[in-house]
Amino acid sequence: MDTSFLTRDAYQVLIGRSGEISDLLRTEIGAMAANFQGEDNYLKGVHQEILEIISDPEDWLDFWNLLDDNDPNTFRTALTAFAGEIHQVLQKSIDQRGPTDW
Numbered sequence: 001m002d003t004s005f006l007t008r009d010a011y012q013v014l015i016g017r018s019g020e021i022s023d024l025l026r027t028e029i030g031a032m033a034a035n036f037q038g039e040d041n042y043l044k045g046v047h048q049e050i051l052e053i054i055s056d057p058e059d060w061l062d063f064w065n066l067l068d069d070n071d072p073n074t075f076r077t078a079l080t081a082f083a084g085e086i087h088q089v090l091q092k093s094i095d096q097r098g099p100t101d102w
Contacts, residue, residue, distance in 0.1 A: 001033045001034070001036045001037060001038060001039065001041070001042045002033065003015060003030055003033050005039075005100050006039055006042075006100065007039060007094060007097035007098050007099065007100055008097065008098025008099055008100075009089050009092065009097035009098050010039050010042075010043060010089055010097055013082075013085045013086055013088075013089050014029055014042070014043070014046055014086070015029070015030060017082055017085055018082065021075075021078045021079065021082060022066070022070075022075075024064050024066065029046055029049075032045060032046060032049065039094060039097075040090065040094070043086055043089060043090050044090065046086060047083060047086045047087060047090070050079055050082060050083045050086065051083060053079055054076055054079045054080055054083065057072040057073075057075045057076045057079065058072040060075075061075060
């Protein structure tokens with residue numbers, strides 16, 4: 001999947017919102033795109049990854065050397081909201097997510 005071909009809603013949540021949480025999270029999510037065929041699979045894969053990070057945010061923050069500057073509970077709260085936003089996009093049919101050439 002190339003992020004250039006995401007619908008508006010998928011791009012805004014996966015790339016836009018993730019960057020509001022962490023630049024490294026946005027980079028990781030962008031790099032994950034190469035592992036998926038199609039937008040729905042990409043959204044589902046990212047959603048699953050976010051759920052895994054939610055289960056142990058301290059580990060993810062420590063891995064990226066961000067633990068000193070971030071509270072794991074605050075990070076978990078932001079990721080939980082983010083996972084909900086991804087889920088909302090997934091609930092829409094692809095033709096209701098906006099154009100791909102916006």
